[in-house]
Amino acid sequence: MDYVLPLTELIEQFRRFPGVGAKSAQRMAFQLLSWDKSDIHKFSDIVLxxxxxIHYCPDCFNFSTGGSLCAICTNEKRDKKTICVVSSARDLAALERTLEYKGLFHVLHGLISPMDGIGPDNLKISQLVQRLAKYSDVQEIILALSPSTEGEATTLYLTRLLKPFVSKITRLAFGLSVGSDIEQTDELTLARALEGRKDC
Amino acid sequence: MDYVLPLTELIEQFRRFPGVGAKSAQRMAFQLLSWDKSDIHKFSDIVLxxxxxIHYCPDCFNFSTGGSLCAICTNEKRDKKTICVVSSARDLAALERTLEYKGLFHVLHGLISPMDGIGPDNLKISQLVQRLAKYSDVQEIILALSPSTEGEATTLYLTRLLKPFVSKITRLAFGLSVGSDIEQTDELTLARALEGRKDC
Incomplete structure (x- = not known):
């Protein structure tokens, strides 16, 4: 089945998104075509x-508008003495949703992954070092990176690199997920949870 | 977590698509922002x-461009003596993928559904009657509608309505599972259903 060209192109565009296969892309394109012309116009405008x-915040590389510092960096109520290092703006958003963290962030935009040709120079790491040199009152760096091979490699690399700049470098605790089942928890996580046990 | 306004708006737009929840919409928006500016521009352009x-073909109401007849209606190799009635362009595409059908189509753009306030006048039914009156050499109408309550009602309605205009009215063979969706049916099953069509 050949669709008319603009429709084929539209479906191809939707296929570029993560988790969108041929059928979903088709469904999305048909859905879009069922909208009012004004809504299609609006959608196109908003994308553009x-x-x-949307640019990166020049300090933390979170999303920001108009080339200025982002809402977190400019928020006077945030604790400027702590920087939480994350791999993506999505991880930043996940941490913000906990409502527990009041410090600043630094978005690396990736993790060290030699297999994919991503080294420290491809990430916002030198910018983090510059930032620490510029604001000397940072007292703690929290490395909030996923416990994958790449996350572990990046955590190790940053721990060594940042030691001269800041007295306290921490990482997120390993342990059981809330509401999980001990029986279903994998051995490594369980071992880490045991190792990191706390007084009751 | 408040994203910057253009990002929030972008996420809201993606949420409008079928099957796209809050997390998927966020993932899609972040993905889009990771593209080159030129690619974002292209995406916006293609949508617009x-x-x-994209307009409807004035004969069969399939998608077409520039107000002219669609590629199927203008294809000299198609059998002009048979019209297959479908509820949507997606169902049309599903039938085309079987490579079994060589006739023309007519897209109703819905099914009769009194519960949703959709009657025959809300569908491209009068246009089908006009089409049959105009091209008197149509010898068979195939009603390829999903075997749902609405599909059955529409099949029954069309069978009675079209009897005076055409000698042979058929429907897809059962072989389709009752309550299923034409679009989701695999090509082989759909081809069998087409092959085993029965008189109404």
């Missing part, structure tokens, strides 16, 4: 505007 | 162009 207006 | 250029 997002691409034009 | 699809909305502007």
């Amino acid at each position: 505007r997002a691409g034009k207006d | 162009r699809a909305g502007k250029d």
Whole structure:
């Protein structure tokens, strides 16, 4: 089945998104075509505007608008003495949703992965070092990176690199997930949870 | 966590698509922002162009461009003596993928559904009657509608309505599972159903 060209192109565009296969892309394209012309126009505009207006915060590399510092970096109530290092703005958002963390962030935009040709120079690591040199009152760096091979490699690399700049470097605790089942928990996690046990 | 406004708007737009929840919409928006500016521009353009250029074929109401007849209606190799009635362009595409059918189509753009306030007048039914009156050499109408309550009602309605205009009215063979969706049916099953069509 050949669709008309603009429709084929539209479906191809939707296929570029993560988790969107041939059928989903088709469904999305048909859905879009069922909208009012004004809604399609609005969608197109919002995409264009997002691409034009959204930049990285020059300090933490979170999303920001108009080339200025982001809402977290400019928030006077945030604790400027702590920087939490994350691999992506999505991980940043996940931490923000806990409502527990009041410090600043630094988004690396990836993890060290030699297999994929991603080294420290491809990440916002030198910018983190510059940031620490510039704001000398940072007292703690929290490395909040996923406990994958790449996350572990990046954690190790950053721990060594940042030692001269800051007295306290921490990482997220390993342990059981809330509501999980001990029986279902993998051995490594269980071993780490045991190792990190706390007084009751 | 408050994202910057253009990003929030972008996520909201993606949520409008079927099967896209909060997390998927966020993932899609982040993915889009990771593209080159030129790619974002292209995506926005393609959306806009699809909305502007894609119209219905004036004969069969499949998607077409520039107000002209669609590629199927203008294809000289198609059998003009048979019209297959489908509820949507997606169902049409599913039938085309079987490579079994060589006739024309007619897209109703819905099914009769009194519960949703959709009657025959809300569908492209009068246009089908006009089409049959105009091209008197149509010898068979195939009603390829999903075997749901609405599909059955529409099949029954069309069978009675079209009797005076055409000698042979058929429907897809059962072989389709009752309550299923044409779009989700695999090509082989759909081809068998087409092959075993029965008189109404």
